[in-house]
Amino acid sequence: MIKVFKLPDLGEGLTESEIVAWLVAPGDEVTLNQHIADVETAKAVVELPSPFAGVVSVLHQPAGVVVRVGEPIVSFDIGGEPDPLPTADAAAPAAADAAPVEQREANLVGYGPTVERGGHPQRRARPGGGPAVPADQAGSDPAAPAVRETPVPQSTHPPTAADAEPDRVAPAPAAAGQPAAASATERPRSTPPVRALARDLGIDLTTVTGTGRDGLITRDDVRAHLTESVPATGLPGAPPDRSRPETLVRETRSPIKSLRKLTAAAMVQSAFTAPHVTEFLTIDVTPTVDLLDSLRADRQLADAGIGILAVVAKALCLAVGRTPSVNTRWDEPAGEIVQFHHVNLGIAAATPRGLLVPNIVDADRLDLRGLAAALAELTTAARAGSTTPAALSGGTITITNIGVFGIDAGTPILNPGEAAILAMGAIRSRPWEYRGKIALRKVLTLSLSFDHRLVDGEQGSRFLADIGTILADPVRVLTMV
Structure with missing residues (x-):
């Protein structure tokens, strides 16, 4: 059956x-x-x-x-x-x-x-x-x-x-020792994966000679035909013929699907629904860099994997407690503002599939070691493609680390339904005013985008300044909690 x-x-x-x-x-x-x-x-x-x-x-x-x-x-x-x-x-x-x-x-x-x-x-x-x-x-x-x-x-x-x-149409028997080729009146004999490969490469299977039994066209036949036809067609796979610029491939098209399709729809919805405001703050984070060096030297914390992203995440969670409006949601159908009393921290992750934003549930309840472990687990799952759908929903505020790409600042778009997103840039050694003199210091730029329906300029500025204060002088945390 x-x-x-x-x-x-x-x-x-x-x-x-x-x-x-x-x-x-x-x-x-x-x-x-x-x-x-x-x-x-x-x-x-x-x-x-x-x-x-x-x-x-x-x-x-x-x-x-x-x-x-x-x-x-x-x-x-x-x-x-x-x-x-x-x-x-x-x-x-x-x-x-x-x-x-x-x-x-x-x-x-x-x-x-x-x-x-x-x-x-x-x-x-x-x-x-x-x-x-x-x-x-x-x-x-x-x-x-x-x-x-x-x-x-x-x-x-x-x-x-x-x-x-x-x-x-059944192919006519080929001459002894000769591969069978498809005629103009019959459908070339091939398997679906071979037809898909030919379609992706822009090859007409009726022009390909099959070397398989009874003229079956194989993948090797398609690739061999591609190599042979490059000089005449300009298909990828060989150096372009500079003497014939008209043979160069001008464009390649691919379908919009899966994660890319969802991301595009979400970004369009966010960009044209929430009025974005972006503010920037450049700070001297040398004390934080020194703190990380000391944590790595500590035998009890050497294997914790605590990095700058974990410190920024902790600083954000502490700053949320002082400016709760950044941890809210605009519920249009209900006509309500939803205030969250927990922080589900989204971390924007670049993966082979595209951009994912899994979140750390109750990140505000984790210490620095716990945040570092959660970040490592989240990153590993995202790169392996094993992130669960549940981990991709329910976020309340997001961090995106554009510094790993060597970028200093940007204007990030809000994750739909959230009130704020923080972008952290690259840490660079720069001449900086320090105690009345110019010194080489570690400098970082933070970019905060927020929904102006939910967060006023004063609130957004105070929130960003609090994060900057913690990173510029981690000891000041004692005066903020």
Whole structure:
């Protein structure tokens, strides 16, 4: 019995997700709740568990494709008797295993040679795995229940190439020792990953000669064709022909999806909803740098990993207590201002997927060591792509460290729903007035953007000045708490 698994709503109210990598192949036996794929939502990469125990029959969607909630993504053979009443759109005959290996591979969706995508390896399909469900059923009937049975009709004769793929004309036998090439009237024989590679590189498969069995076009064929055609087409992969500037690639287009799509929508909403004000403060942080050096020399704190970001985070949490208006939210539908009595500190993190802002829950209750540990855990999860959706929501105020990129200052955009965001620049050695003389000091610029509906200029200035005071003279904390 075949069970079709459709992409579920992952509980975030999102309508689509991208399949980052499949961890199973047709023919694999899986258990209930086994991790079968990594799926990227607009917020995080999450593990997709199997809803059935059985054998993977067919993958309806390849890795790298954005799939809408409710579309079929994988079918399982869970055993038992097949439905005796086949429907018109039933699965391909079980006797398809009698077809050539290359033909069965061409019918598999999303599996080819091992490749890397987003840091996740994709596995090669094993030919001959279980009964297949036609790929043209993918995306059909999105309003149907999340799980449905697809009967597998019995066949009394081996299927032909036309039976397996009606839109493909069987290629004529090639001359002995010669690879078969696709004619102008037939669809080139290739697997979905190869077609995706050709589409990404802008290559027409009808111009590619397949070297696989029966003229099957492989990835190596596409790459070889790309190398051969570079001098004439100007495709990437070889030095451009300067004598023919018209052959240079002028632009490359990629779809807007997942995290980039969500980030763009959030930034537009924030920029055009909250009236931003940005203030700057440049301070001498030599005492803080000296403090960090002494902490690293302390045997009890040497392994705590306390850095400048942890100190700035602690200074911000202390300053919030003196200016609580920066830790609020404007609730437009309710017509209310929400005052938070805790600090969920968001940390903007640059990752291979794009910008993430996970938060440290109750950061104001942590000491310096605790903040350093939380920052290390947060950064590791963000870079590994394992940040949970829960960690990306509920923030009340944010810090972005642009100093790691060598930037001194900027005008950060508020994380939607928050009243303030602090950007910390690079620490630089500069000539600075110190005790009536010019000395080489460690200097840092802070940039604070805030929502002027929630934070007045005086409040924002006082909040920024408090952070600056703590960093310029950490001992002054004793007079502020």
